[in-house]
Amino acid sequence: MKGNFLKSGFTLVEVIVILFIMSMGLVGILGLIVQNIQSQSYNKSNLIAYQLAQEGIELIRRVRDSNWRASLPYDDKLAAGQYYMDYEDAAPNAYNPAMVEQIIMGKNAANFYIHDTTATATPFSRLITIQTIDDHSFRVDSSITWAEHGRNYVYDLETILYNWR
DSSP states (O other), X not given: OOOOOOOOSOOHHHHHHHHHHHHXXXXXXXXXXXXXXXXXXXXXXXXXXXXXXXXXXHHHHHHHHHHHHTTOOTTTTOOSEEEEXXXXXXXXXXXXXXXXXXXXXXXXXXXXXXXXXXXXXXXXXXXXXXXXXXXXXXXXXXXXXXXXXXXXXXXXXXXXXXXXX
């Protein structure tokens, strides 16, 4: 018996086309996963930068308020200039641009961010700038910089502190 038997199955071309379509879909999905991981990392760093910038502002506000409590001029130890300061400091420390390592932040044993080269390194640096506006107010700018995924980022937070006493 001779006859034509129909064979069902896929041809080689059909298999190659299906594999190509599936691989394009997987490449797209993997691209989205990588982008999501990078976005998550940036968002985390941006949140930390915001909190460090806010802390810089609050540290200068604490000095102003301490001056009032000690019956000192509100801007004592707060002259115009660039500074770095930690939660342990009673007053801001003058920044020397020749010593960039002064503003690099690390984490101490208690997991607090501090300006200390012996602390565990982090990508963040904080510089606090004070500008006198008039006899009753000054501007405070807390600037955080960091590098991530080959890009440099800056987060600036600014406020004006007044002598409202």
